[in-house]
């Protein structure tokens with residue numbers, strides 16, 4: 001009897017795996033079609049300079065409008081895109097769209113694009129970026145690429161050479177989600193970063209948590225020493241913002257200022273900022 005039960009639960013377990021595998025395959029098929037039909041689009045979230053309170057640029061975040069499921073968040077399909085190689089097409093499409101959208105924004109406004117470590121492994125990042133800049137007419141100095149610690153940990157000479165070549169073009173490199181990976185201070189010396197984005201897990205409860213404060217304070221002072229911009233991710237409350245200002249953090253991003261928005265809303269957002277600058281310039285008023 002015990003044997004039957006074991007078998008029963010085993011086959012139940014198997015069919016559960018099956019359902020998951022099937023759902024992944026379904027997402028993969030639909031994602032492939034969505035990339036081919038150019039359905040994926042970037043939404044943009046503002047980056048705020050904390051000394052002036054003004055928008056310096058926007059991060060492009062991929063969105064997948066699905067006919068049945070509504071907007072599917074990247075956490076549900078980026079990992080599948082990376083496992084299946086679809087990330088190459090997805091990444092190329094995001095880069096192109098972000099550059100061509102940003103080329104129509106006012107001249108001082110930058111765009112930041114997330115790059116998967118896998119795109120670097122394929123090895124054509126430099127030519128992809130050069131093509132996207134050329135096609136859009138966006139000056140290289142207005143493009144920022146966000147990479148994660150995973151990439152840096154590979155310590156590959158080819159990756160390092162690509163990052164240096166990108167910087168030689170005038171493109172800036174940001175370290176995304178800083179503090180979440182196997183952080184090591186040594187790579188900050190060998191890799192050419194222009195910006196460090198402090199992961200939102202350190203920003204949460206910043207006002208109440210002395211440890212989080214100490215960590216952010218030391219990252220900010222590290223940034224000053226290295227001549228690197230420090231950006232706080234996921235800022236949601238006025239209290240967090242006050243702490244970040246107190247610690248001398250350069251830049252912030254988060255729902256407190258704005259959620260990611262479609263490109264059609266960006267020009268209006270920038271116009272509102274200009275209008276607000278004519279009246280009161282209270283820092284974030286123009287964005288919220």
Ligand code: C2E
Nearest residue numbers: 061062073074075094114115116234235236253254255256
């Ligand atoms: P990320 O690059 O660290 O992007 C920041 C994430 O935090 C975004 O999630 C953004 O919507 C979210 N966020 C911003 N402000 C707040 C806030 O105040 N509170 C909270 N709770 N969240 C906030 P999203 O759009 O779901 O993207 C998740 C991740 O997916 C990104 O993390 C990035 O790693 C990846 N991703 C997004 N777009 C792309 C892309 O085009 N290419 C690649 N390779 N990865 C992408």
Ligand code: MG
Nearest residue numbers: 059114146176
């Ligand atoms: Mg990012």
Ligand code: MG
Nearest residue numbers: 176177197233
């Ligand atoms: Mg991040």
Ligand code: MG
Nearest residue numbers: 176177199200
């Ligand atoms: Mg993240």
